[in-house]
Amino acid sequence: xxxxxxxxxxxxxxxxxxxxxxxxxxxxxxxxxxxxxxxxxxxxxxxxxxxxxxxxxxxxxxxxxxxxxxxxxxxxxxxxxxxxxxxxxxxxxxxxxxxxxxxxxxxxxxxxxxxxxx
Amino acid sequence: xxxxxxxxxxxxxxxxxxxxxxxxxxxxxxxxxxxxxxxxxxxxxxxxxxxxxxxxxxxxxxxxxxxxxxxxxxxxxxxxxxxxxxxxxxxxxxxxxxxxxxxxxxxxxxxxxxxxxxxxxxxxxxxxxxxxxxxxxxxxxxxxxxxxxxxxxxxxxxxxxxxxxxxxxxxxxxxxxxxxxxxxxxxxxxxxxxxxxxxxxxxxxxxxxxxxxxxxxxxxxxxxxxxxxxxxxxxxxxxxxxxxxxxxxxxxxxxxxxxxxxxxxxxxxxxxxxxxxxxxxxxxxxxxxxxxxxxxxxxxxxxxxxxxxxxxxxxxxxxxxxxxxxxxxxxxxxxxxxxxxxxxxxxxxxxxxxxxxxxxxxxxxxxxxxxxxxxxxxxxxxxxxxxxxxxxxxxxxxxxxxxxxxxxxxxxxxxxxxxxxxxxxxxxxxxxxxxxxxxxxxxxxxxxxxxxxxxxxxxxxxxxxxxxxxxxxxxxxxxxxxxxxxxxxxxxxxxxxxxxxxxxxxxxxxxxxxxxxxxxxxxxxxxxxxxxxxxxxxxxxxxxxxxxxxxxxxxxxxxxxxxxxxxxxxxxxxxxxxxxxxxxxxxxxxxxxxxxxxxxxxxxxxxxxxxxxxxxxxxxxxxxxxxxxxxxxxxxxxxxxxxxxxxxxxxxxxxxxxxxxxxxxxxxxxxxxxxxxxxxxxxxxxxxxxxxxxxxxxxxxxxxxxxxxxxxxxxxxxxxxxxxxxxxxxxxxxxxxxxxxxxxxxxxxxxxxxxxxxxxxxxxxxxxxxxxxxxxxxxxxxxxxxxxxxxxxxxxxxxxxxxxxxxxxxxxxxxxxxxxxxxxxxxxxxxxxxxxxxxxxxxxxxxxxxxxxxxxxxxxxxxxxxxxxxxxxx
Numbered sequence: 001x002x003x004x005x006x007x008x009x010x011x012x013x014x015x016x017x018x019x020x021x022x023x024x025x026x027x028x029x030x031x032x033x034x035x036x037x038x039x040x041x042x043x044x045x046x047x048x049x050x051x052x053x054x055x056x057x058x059x060x061x062x063x064x065x066x067x068x069x070x071x072x073x074x075x076x077x078x079x080x081x082x083x084x085x086x087x088x089x090x091x092x093x094x095x096x097x098x099x100x101x102x103x104x105x106x107x108x109x110x111x112x113x114x115x116x117x118x
Numbered sequence: 119x120x121x122x123x124x125x126x127x128x129x130x131x132x133x134x135x136x137x138x139x140x141x142x143x144x145x146x147x148x149x150x151x152x153x154x155x156x157x158x159x160x161x162x163x164x165x166x167x168x169x170x171x172x173x174x175x176x177x178x179x180x181x182x183x184x185x186x187x188x189x190x191x192x193x194x195x196x197x198x199x200x201x202x203x204x205x206x207x208x209x210x211x212x213x214x215x216x217x218x219x220x221x222x223x224x225x226x227x228x229x230x231x232x233x234x235x236x237x238x239x240x241x242x243x244x245x246x247x248x249x250x251x252x253x254x255x256x257x258x259x260x261x262x263x264x265x266x267x268x269x270x271x272x273x274x275x276x277x278x279x280x281x282x283x284x285x286x287x288x289x290x291x292x293x294x295x296x297x298x299x300x301x302x303x304x305x306x307x308x309x310x311x312x313x314x315x316x317x318x319x320x321x322x323x324x325x326x327x328x329x330x331x332x333x334x335x336x337x338x339x340x341x342x343x344x345x346x347x348x349x350x351x352x353x354x355x356x357x358x359x360x361x362x363x364x365x366x367x368x369x370x371x372x373x374x375x376x377x378x379x380x381x382x383x384x385x386x387x388x389x390x391x392x393x394x395x396x397x398x399x400x401x402x403x404x405x406x407x408x409x410x411x412x413x414x415x416x417x418x419x420x421x422x423x424x425x426x427x428x429x430x431x432x433x434x435x436x437x438x439x440x441x442x443x444x445x446x447x448x449x450x451x452x453x454x455x456x457x458x459x460x461x462x463x464x465x466x467x468x469x470x471x472x473x474x475x476x477x478x479x480x481x482x483x484x485x486x487x488x489x490x491x492x493x494x495x496x497x498x499x500x501x502x503x504x505x506x507x508x509x510x511x512x513x514x515x516x517x518x519x520x521x522x523x524x525x526x527x528x529x530x531x532x533x534x535x536x537x538x539x540x541x542x543x544x545x546x547x548x549x550x551x552x553x554x555x556x557x558x559x560x561x562x563x564x565x566x567x568x569x570x571x572x573x574x575x576x577x578x579x580x581x582x583x584x585x586x587x588x589x590x591x592x593x594x595x596x597x598x599x600x601x602x603x604x605x606x607x608x609x610x611x612x613x614x615x616x617x618x619x620x621x622x623x624x625x626x627x628x629x630x631x632x633x634x635x636x637x638x639x640x641x642x643x644x645x646x647x648x649x650x651x652x653x654x655x656x657x658x659x660x661x662x663x664x665x666x667x668x669x670x671x672x673x674x675x676x677x678x679x680x681x682x683x684x685x686x687x688x689x690x691x692x693x694x695x696x697x698x699x700x701x702x703x704x705x706x707x708x709x710x711x712x713x714x715x716x717x718x719x720x721x722x723x724x725x726x727x728x729x730x731x732x733x734x735x736x737x738x739x740x741x742x743x744x745x746x747x748x749x750x751x752x753x754x755x756x757x758x759x760x761x762x763x764x765x766x767x768x769x770x771x772x773x774x775x776x777x778x779x780x781x782x783x784x785x786x787x788x789x790x791x792x793x794x795x796x797x798x799x800x801x802x803x804x805x806x807x808x809x810x811x812x813x814x815x816x817x818x819x820x821x822x823x824x825x826x827x828x829x830x831x832x833x834x835x836x837x838x839x840x841x842x843x844x845x846x847x848x849x850x851x852x853x854x855x856x857x858x859x860x861x862x863x864x865x866x867x868x869x870x871x872x873x874x875x876x877x878x879x880x881x882x883x884x885x886x887x888x889x890x891x892x893x894x895x896x897x898x899x900x901x902x903x904x905x906x907x908x909x910x911x912x913x914x915x916x917x918x919x920x921x922x923x924x925x926x927x928x929x930x931x932x933x934x935x936x937x938x939x940x941x942x943x944x945x946x947x948x949x950x951x952x953x954x955x956x957x958x959x960x961x962x963x964x965x966x967x968x969x970x971x972x973x974x975x976x977x978x979x980x981x982x983x984x985x986x987x988x989x990x991x992x
Contacts, residue, residue: 031147049159050124050148051166054140055173082143 013097017056019046021065021086021094028069030081031057057084065090120157121149131171201518208519215491216523219484223527223574225876226480228534229473230570233869235539235563237466239556241459247384248321249415254422255457256288256412256429257450272443273313273397274405275436276412279449280314282432285425286414286451289319291385294393295815296368297655297845301353304843306655307367309391310384317344317392319415320384327361327376334394342394343372347380349390367391383555385411386458405443406696406772408712413454426451441707462551465866468626468943472873475623477574479880482616485578486884488520489609490891492582513583520579521572528571535559535567545865581608609891610924613884617928618935620874620881621965625936626943627867627874628957629950633796634860634867636949642856643790643799644687645727649852650826651686654837654844655815663840664807664816668719670836676823681722682807682816684715686852687790688859691800692716695770699757700780713753714792715770715777715803717810723748723787725821726852733764733785740806745781747809750789753801770803778809794859796948819852826851866946878965881928882972889921889976893983900980901988910981917980921973928969929962936961 013021016038023029023037035048060066069083086094108114128141152159209216247253256279258271271279271290280288290313298305310316317329325347334342343365345353354360364371372393383389416425429449436444456463492499499512536559543557551557654667664682671680685692696710704710720736722728731751740746747768754763763783770777789799807813822829830849837846893900900913940952950957 031143032150035147035151047162049163049166050144050151051163051170053147054144055166055170058136058140058174081146 012100013093014056015046016048016052017060018094018097020048020053020056020060021090021097024066024084024086025091025094028083028085030083032081034084060084060090063089065093120152120160121145124148124152124160124163127167131167133171133174136170136174201515202522204515205519205522209522212491215487216526219487219523220526220530222480222880223484223524223571224530224534226473226477227528227531227567227571227574228538229873229876230477231531231535231559231563231567232538232542233466233469233473234566235535235559236542236551236554236557237470238560238562238566239558240551240553241463241466243553243556243562247382247454248323250455251453252416253320253454254286254414254416254425254451255454256286256414257452257457258408258433258444258447259450270408271410271412272405272408273402273410274440275444276313276410277402278436279412279429279432282435283414283425283428285417285420285428287319287417288412288414289314289316290410290412291316292395292409292411295655296391297843298365298367299369299843300366304845306845306847307349307390308388309367309393310389311395312392313395313397313410316413317378319413321415322378322382322384324376325379326358327374329376329378330392330394335396337396337398339394341370341372342375343367344376344378344392345374346378346383346390346392348388350377367393381556385413386553404775405440406775414451422451422453441709443709447709458553464943464945465862466551468946469866469869469873471939471942472623472626472870475619476873476876476880477570479616479619479623479877479884481574481578482612482619483578483880483884483887484520484523484574485581486609486612486616486887488516488578489582489612490887492516493891493895516583517576517579520583521575524571524575524579527574528567531571532559532564532567535563542869545861581612606892609888613881613888613924614927614931616881616884617925617965617969618932620877621929621932621961622936622939623870623874623877624961624965625932625958626940627870628961629940629943629947629952629954630863630867630870632954632957633946633948633950634863637795637860637863640791640795642688642795642859643728643788644852644856646688646852646856648822648824648826649726650820650822650829650833650849651817651852651855652830652833652849653815653817653847655847661811664719664811667836667840668721668818671818671820671829671833674829674832674836676829678821678823679721679725680818680820681719681725682818683719683722684717684813684816685792686817686819686855687726687728687792688795688856689792691793695777696772697753697757697801697803698769698773700767700769713770713801713803715805717805717807717813717816719807722804722819725819726790728790729788731786731788732762733783735785735787736804736806738808740784741808742778742811745778745809746784746806747781748785748787748804749783750787750799750802750804752789752799753803754786756801768803770805777805781805781809791859795856796860796863817848863946863948878968881965882968885921885924885969886972886975888924889917889973890979892920893917893976893980897983897988900983901985904983905985905989913981913983914977917977918970918973921970921977925966925969925973929965932965933958933962 019038019042020034022041023034029037031050031053035050035053038046038048057066061068065087066084067087069085105114125141125145128137128144132141148159148163155162258275270292276288276290291310292313294309294311296307296309298307312330313335315330315332315335318331322329324344327344330342330344333339345365350360353365358377360374361376363374365374366372378392414425416422429451433444433447433449437447502512539557539559543554668680668682671677691714694712694714697713698704698710716722718736720738720740723730723735733748736746736748749763757763758766763786765782765784767780767782769780787804790802791797791799792802793800818833820826820829820833834846837844900916903913903916936958937953944952
């Protein structure tokens with residue numbers, strides 16, 4: 001695999017990939033639900049489309065950061081929907097990214113670029 | 119709907135692996151998004167989708183590169199797109215090669231596009247008539263006639279046909295010229311007289327108003343007229359309220375009853391108007407004036423053969439009832455289109471054949487170029503094959519490359535064709551072609567160009583593809599860039615084919631060139647320099663008009679003589695009438711032959727330079743009361759072989775309808791080639807104007823000492839003084855009239871020569887290319903030879919011998935081909951046979967010299983091979 005397609009080296013993660021990972025942290029979701037969750041959480045700041053979502057999903061699957069659920073959760077009767085779950089590796093990557101952002105924020109705070117944490 | 123579009127986009131853009139894995143999900147998600155965000159969500163998808171398509175393809179390909187031996191599932195679109203990108207890259211890396219290939223192809227395709235537009239409009243497109251395939255031309259011709267054309271018949275015969283024939287609805291027409299007044303300058307218009315409901319038979323609906331009907335031809339019907347679209351537009355703009363208005367033609371006010379749609383100009387362009395005929399009962403029975411061209415519409419369920427059979431019966435009946443008029447004639451029924459296009463078609467098909475040859479040569483050349491290139495890329499392809507690419511995959515790759523070249527060449531060829539067509543249309547001859555007003559680069563031509571380009575692409579791409587596709591990988595890897603015997607053979611074949619085609623084309627062009635030079639050397643029979651000509655048609659031919667104008671023109675400074683004539687020399691046969699010897703009448707059952715006559719003033723002969731052979735010329739004493747005529751040598755040869763015609767009495771016309779009662783032949787003059795320089799002089803009678811003064815229009819011939827054009831203003835003044843309303847037409851030097859007679863021949867000769875030159879250049883380039891390549895490929899062998907002591911001349915001979923072989927093969931094949939093909943153009947030739955040995959020898963010589971010169975440069979390059987470098991390079 002050439003480096004440019006690998007997520008490991010793609011640090012920092014793109015906002016979209018990071019948001020998708022965040023959505024899957026506490027729940028297994030299907031595609032449309034991911035888009036909705038991201039839109040809600042970011043107040044519409046990150047708006048995914050089907051194409052951008054699955055471009056990311058493909059790479060996340062290839063890297064083993066998420067996996068497809070074999071059984072769909074109870075209560076969903078739409079057979080077309082596929083659900084995705086965060087793998088431990090994915091969780092680690094999301095954590096890494098979050099920590100990186102926190103480190104960055106700490107630095108900015110030390111320089112009093114932004115206000116201190118309450 | 120919107121979801122389905124998205125789905126289709128996915129299928130189109132995504133590589134199959136990605137598509138199979140995610141398309142369903144993506145569509146489902148998109149469906150929900152579309153519900154939430156509306157159909158415009160599709161636009162939101164596009165940037166992401168395109169990025170996704172590009173990125174996933176890229177990773178797809180890199181994966182394949184890592185695992186070429188596993189044949190991946192791929193759909194056709196995938197690999198085609200890949201081939202396309204690869205072809206674009208490969209061609210982009212060799213810009214010179216691509217440029218040369220595209221430009222040569224564009225020339226070939228452009229020539230084809232231009233000539234095809236002409237052929238398509240003139241020969242292939244249906245007429246602007248409703249159901250044109252059911253329209254036929256019906257013509258009464260001498261039994262000996264061989265060509266299809268619209269002949270003329272007499273009113274008597276025509277109305278007999280119309281009454282008797284059941285298989286067709288018949289109508290006739292005859293051209294009519296009328297002066298338009300009341301719309302600015304008086305102007306000569308060209309129109310058609312409808313006889314028997316022409317426009318009804320043509321069955322074309324008017325743009326508005328109505329067409330002419332049979333009732334309009336009744337003796338007491340009001341004078342009406344139907345205008346062409348162009349005339350209506352020119353005179354009235356878009357005003358449709360002109361119906362019922364009056365227009366003044368030839369001094370007669372006519373009521374406008376209809377306007378025909380744009381493009382309808384039947385029976386030929388230009389045609390400004392249609393008027394109903396007004397034939398009285400006596401004229402309807404006339405059987406010796408042949409001026410009606412007849413067309414028919416086949417009755418439903420009738421075939422052209424049935425109509426022909428019926429006309430045969432009719433012809434037999436007419437011959438029985440009217441032996442005097444119909445002896446020795448037959449009636450032909452032919453598709454109207456063939457009749458209209460007639461003699462032009464061979465000229466055009468020869469040109470079409472020529473450009474097709476040029477394109478074939480171009481293709482062979484490109485095939486060679488690609489073959490040479492492919493040979494140097496053998497190692498590349500061998501590597502691909504060794505890594506698992508199938509033969510068909512390699513073939514497809516190469517074909518894609520040639521198709522890309524072909525399409526680029528086609529696109530450029532369209533531009534070339536457009537420019538070329540402009541040049542072709544600038545020639546007067548093109549616009550004189552029947553239906554030339556329909557010539558255009560339209561959709562059909564575009565389609566033709568596209569198809570030709572694609573065929574060309576496959577044609578020149580398939581040989582190299584086949585050669586490389588089957589090349590065994592191991593050998594290619596070892597041999598490196600040296601060609602196999604097979605591809606060398608293929609290149610040889612292509613060059614020989616090129617040379618052969620060029621030889622055929624050169625032979626054709628050579629023959630037309632030779633016959634054209636012979637044609638130009640033909641003495642037209644007139645001294646055409648310093649003679650001004652123009653045509654005048656006064657509204658009412660006052661008997662004094664022509665003598666007075668002539669007298670005043672003669673008085674102008676710089677004018678040596680002036681005369682009038684009914685039809686200018688070298689511009690056609692003109693009118694004719696039966697020629698009858700009174701001293702030797704024909705038997706009753708034999709019909710006399712019509713001969714051309716020209717009404718002239720006595721100075722005519724001196725003005726245009728016709729010589730007196732015997733007897734005297736016409737003079738002022740030859741009057742209506744004491745007529746006299748002059749005939750030309752051709753007439754003497756036909757009617758008075760071995761006799762002295764001087765003093766023999768004759769009359770022209772039918773016994774009961776004579777042009778003059780009778781007149782003696784008083785003189786014999788030299789011939790003029792009125793039917794064209796390539797035709798024999800027609801027997802001609804010259805009748806003094808004083809004998810037949812009531813002619814509606816005349817052409818003037820004025821001999822001047824200086825430039826003939828300079829006296830034109832004075833001439834105009836003189837004519838205006840006598841009649842301000844009379845139009846002056848066709849102001850020309852007689853030189854131009856004569857030159858117009860050979861214009862069609864010059865036209866096809868020029869075009870053929872251009873195409874042949876193009877073919878020669880390409881064939882020479884082909885020889886040069888193949889031999890240069892040969893030298894490059896055999897550098898090592900040549901190096902060894904030189905190292906072993908071969909002299910430069912021996913090395914040169916090695917290359918030239920190969921060139922000689924190619925040229926010789928090409929000449930032999932081409933010569934044989936030319937012998938077979940030039941036969942088809944025999945009617946275009948004059949004074950040479952289609953197998954003229956001189957032409958063939960000359961053409962072969964030109965090609966041989968060109969071919970050998972082309973092999974000289976590579977041969978010289980071969981002698982400069984340094985054995986040390988050549989051997990070290992391996």
